[in-house]
Amino acid sequence: MKALIIEQNGEPSEVVHWRDLPEPTPGPAEVRVRMLMAPVHPSDLHIIRGRFARQRQPVLPASPGTEGVGIIDAVGSDVPHTRVGERVVLLDVPGTWREQVISPAARAIPVPAAISDEDAAQALINPMTAWAMTMSEHQLQRGDWLVQSAAGSTVGRLVLQIAKAQGVHTINLVRRAEQVAEIQKLGGDIVLCTADESWPEQLVKATDGKGIVCAIDCVAGRTGATLARQLAPNGRLLVYGALSSHRQTDPAAFEMPVFAPALIYSSAEVRGWLIFSWLARKGLDESSQALRNLLDSIAVGCLKPPATERYSVDRAFEAFTAAESTAHDAKPLLVFAQR
Ligand SMILES: NC(=O)c1ccc[n+]([C@@H]2O[C@H](COP(=O)([O-])OP(=O)(O)OC[C@H]3O[C@@H](n4cnc5c(N)ncnc54)[C@H](OP(=O)(O)O)[C@@H]3O)[C@@H](O)[C@H]2O)c1
The missing domain is CATH 3.90.180.10 (Medium-chain alcohol dehydrogenases, catalytic domain)
Structure with a gap:
């Protein structure tokens, strides 16, 4: 063989x-x-x-x-x-x-x-990741909101299907403007493009200024750090990938600079997530x-x-x-x- x-x-x-x-x-x-x-x-x-x-x-x-x-x-x-x-x-x-x-x-x-x-x-890998993070880890209920990055990824598209079936609302980040309409068509309630410099302010507005309660991120770097900074009191961000570091060799590219006061004062949580664990x-x-x-x-x-x-x-x-x-x-x- x-x-x-x-x-x-x-x-x-x-x-x-x-x-x-x-x-x-x-x-x-x-x-x-x-x-x-x-x-x-x-x-x-x-x-x-x-x-x-x-x-x-x-x-x-x-x-x-x-x-x-x-x-x-x-x-x-x-x-x-x-x-x-x-x-x-x-x-x-x-x-x-x-x-x-x-x-x-x-x-x-x-x-x-x-x-x-x-x-x-x-x-296995992507459907289970999408299901486990949303339903087992975040335990999302009808009417809850989830923020996700790389919404156009395979995982992201599966998360959209699960969210729609469960009555969960989503705020989605994509990196290309042409993907906004596509993700909206797949049921994404709010879609923001990270190529637009004002996306962090748009995100604040999208959460009515209350911050993010549940999020999943597979981009890390500045994108993940921005999500972490906007976590609501006791909000939780699962970091499951680091696409921004792919193909990079500079050690700094692997870092996700977390704004400590936002974490401390909101008792928020940023946690790594791996399907095999x-x-x-x-x-x-x-x-x-x-x-x-x-x-x-x-x-x-x-x-x-x-x-x-x-x-x-x-x-x-x-x-x-x-x-x-x-x-x-x-x-x-x-x-x-x-x-
Ligand atoms: N932790 C775990 O257990 C686990 C399990 C499954 C998957 N993952 C991770 O989840 C991520 C997605 O996997 P997948 O199989 O769904 O990927 P995929 O289908 O290949 O899709 C990749 C997506 O990420 C976007 N993207 C790539 N580089 C980016 C960057 N630097 N900034 C923002 N967006 C970027 C691409 O956007 P464009 O369309 O613009 O190219 C595309 O939408 C990977 O990092 C993978 O390792 C982790």
Whole structure:
């Protein structure tokens, strides 16, 4: 079997190679999954560059890839043989950019027939992040307001769908003026463009001067710092990404200057958020149930992952470039096999 492999960290176009590997055999409680597709997420490129959370950097050589869809083609001795042929998504099984992946059987979650391979391939990281931050962490209720940055991102668009379904109002930040109308059309109640220098004042106005109660931010830097400064008493900002630092090498680019008095006097909270820590905190039973619920929502059309573009493995480098290009409107998917 073949796998996309990194032997050292560096630029994805230089260090990712398509290598031959021995066919893996599942252990007693494991399954082997013939991978169909896996997405290219910003975090995958971080891992390749060696810039992700230290505890999540794989020991090299390793395959990148944090999720994907495939078909079980072999099972270990403790796993019912009836699972062979089942289409599954993998729940926190790293290293999915390969033709065959070994997974604990309990982490191979069946996919309802109504879901396309494209939607299934990206059902975990971004949908779970959007759902967990809004409904589990912020526990948003009908009528609440949420502020989010990078509203045009995959996560942002999923958050908009969840908010609309739950009757939650949103204030959305985008960086390009042409995205304002698009996000309004997707149900964003208020959309501000950070290219407009007066956006912080517009944000104050949008909260009626009361400040932000709940926010999620994946831009960090000045954008995240501005959100932190405008937190209401006991307001809470979850920082889950740092897009403004991507591709940067200057250490200052990784900082998010928080205005201390605003935090102190409002007893507000700025907290980092990572899906893998959340999944670990919840444990396998709860997190696999949460994934099954998301798959059910996708199956009945209540949640729709954004558009995708397929890339065969020989076009993997194009997929990496697309994943980081400005105004890309589709999530790149690496295709390892056809059904
Ligand atoms: N902490 C976690 O567990 C977790 C889980 C999932 C995702 N994330 C993070 O969430 C972020 C979004 O992921 P995704 O898969 O949804 O991304 P995506 O679909 O690739 O979208 C990226 C979006 O971010 C915008 N953007 C890029 N650089 C920006 C910058 N410097 N300032 C403002 N906006 C910027 C882009 O705007 P344009 O359209 O203008 O290019 C685009 O709308 C990433 O940082 C990712 O690592 C974190």
